[in-house]
Amino acid sequence: MAALKLGLIVSPAIDQLAADELATEVGAALTERYPEVEWDLEVLTDPLAEPPVHLTELVSAARHLLLDADWDLAVAITELPLRAAHRTLLSHASRTHGVALVSLPALGVLRRRRRLYDVVAGTVGALVGDPERGRASQSAAARLGVERRLTELAGDVDDDGGAAYVARVISGNLRLLVGMVGANHPWRLVGRLWRAMLSAVAAVAFGLIQFEVWRIATSIGPLRLAIAALGSIVAASVTLIAGHHLWERAPDERVREQVTLFNLATTATVVFGITALYLFVFVASLLAALLLIEPSLFSKTLGRDMGAWDYVRLAWLLSTLGTIGGALGATLETDETVREAAYAYRPPSAGGRGGRCA
Numbered sequence: 001m002a003a004l005k006l007g008l009i010v011s012p013a014i015d016q017l018a019a020d021e022l023a024t025e026v027g028a029a030l031t032e033r034y035p036e037v038e039w040d041l042e043v044l045t046d047p048l049a050e051p052p053v054h055l056t057e058l059v060s061a062a063r064h065l066l067l068d069a070d071w072d073l074a075v076a077i078t079e080l081p082l083r084a085a086h087r088t089l090l091s092h093a094s095r096t097h098g099v100a101l102v103s104l105p106a107l108g109v110l111r112r113r114r115r116l117y118d119v120v121a122g123t124v125g126a127l128v129g130d131p132e133r134g135r136a137s138q139s140a141a142a143r144l145g146v147e148r149r150l151t152e153l154a155g156d157v158d159d160d161g162g163a164a165y166v167a168r169v170i171s172g173n174l175r176l177l178v179g180m181v182g183a184n185h186p187w188r189l190v191g192r193l194w195r196a197m198l199s200a201v202a203a204v205a206f207g208l209i210q211f212e213v214w215r216i217a218t219s220i221g222p223l224r225l226a227i228a229a230l231g232s233i234v235a236a237s238v239t240l241i242a243g244h245h246l247w248e249r250a251p252d253e254r255v256r257e258q259v260t261l262f263n264l265a266t267t268a269t270v271v272f273g274i275t276a277l278y279l280f281v282f283v284a285s286l287l288a289a290l291l292l293i294e295p296s297l298f299s300k301t302l303g304r305d306m307g308a309w310d311y312v313r314l315a316w317l318l319s320t321l322g323t324i325g326g327a328l329g330a331t332l333e334t335d336e337t338v339r340e341a342a343y344a345y346r347p348p349s350a351g352g353r354g355g356r357c358a
Contacts, residue, residue, distance in 0.1 A: 003038040006030075006124065007071035009046050009062055011079045011104065019043045022077075022116065029121040034128075042069065051080055052248070052259045055092060055101070058082075062099045073127050075100045075120055081261045082106065091119055093126035100127055108178055177261065181268045189273025192337065199329025200277060200322040204285050207318045208292065211301050217317035218302055218310045225316045229278065232320040236274045236327030241267065243331045244338040274323065281322040286315035 008026065010019045023041045030039045048061040058078065066074040082089035082103040090107070093100040100123035107115045191197075207213040217225075241247050246266050248259050289311050298306045330338065 005040045005071045007074040008043045009076040013079050025117045026120050059099050063097050073098045077102045079104050091123045093123045181265050186269040186272035193330050195332045196326040196330035200281050200326035203325030204318045204322040207321050214301050217314040228320045232323040233274050236323050237270045239327040240270050240330050244335045278323045282319035285318040289314050
């Protein structure tokens with residue numbers, strides 16, 4: 001029985017347990033597809049390159065790891081988006097170099113693990129010349145072709161027109177963006193920025209004891225309150241992104257689309273986080289108003305009978321002020337703290353590799 005060494009290069013965002021499960025599942029799938037081949041799988045955790053990076057540079061980095069480890073084939077699972085000809089790639093398989101790339105965010109967030117197993121097995125099929133059916137009669141010839149090509153590979157990688165599985169343009173781009181935002185874990189943004197949280201609470205506490213704030217809140221309609229709320233979320237998001245240099249510029253025309261995707265994902269993550277902060281502050285403001293402000297005092301200040309809607313409008317305005325205060329507080333955070341909160345970020349290691357994962 002012939003043996004092929006397959007290296008699985010996984011992103012540091014994938015823990016060791018998940019990587020081992022991936023190797024087991026992929027090994028079982030390949031054994032079923034090519035029963036006459038003995039598959040020797042090895043898992044290596046490596047970020048490949050610091051983004052933004054071009055597709056061919058990722059292939060080159062994976063290729064170097066393949067040669068160093070003496071593998072026959074390599075599949076790299078990356079947190080980076082893969083783009084070619086303005087379209088989203090689920091995977092890219094370079095049969096010439098025996099290397100395939102799989103974009104984790106392009107899988108989306110639903111059934112990601114199952115889809116990952118299937119896509120990795122499919123890219124191995126593409127590398128051995130059998131991307132779809134995986135018939136045993138084809139695998140032996142494909143394996144001989146792969147072994148012959150391995151001796152001819154060059155060290156530097158150019159775009160060789162390898163097999164690329166292209167997602168549908170709209171749904172693929174949307175799934176990619178959702179996957180990138182999901183990888184950023186936007187729900188943790190507020191919890192990690194404690195200075196922003198304290199500033200928001202301080203702004204609410206200050207407004208809660210100001211009679212003029214009560215009068216303003218109860219004198220304006222819901223449309224103006226909604227506009228003010230939206231403006232505060234936008235202002236806070238822009239402040240956070242600009243103040244901590246989260247918006248990136250493309251150093252190279254080849255990676256412009258990748259940088260654009262990074263910026264869209266970062267913007268969506270920050271807006272999601274700021275919106276979560278707004279909702280949290282709104283609930284806290286409403287509870288505080290109901291607990292601390294007596295209806296009689298509220299009515300006396302307003303000069304009329306008050307209702308439950310007045311409490312809601314007060315909490316609404318306090319939330320707007322608190323969100324702005326939270327954004328100002330976030331400017332006191334370090335850039336690294338904000339990046340760790342805003343997206344999957346690896347501080348530079350001793351080897352100089354770092355940056356965002358998604």
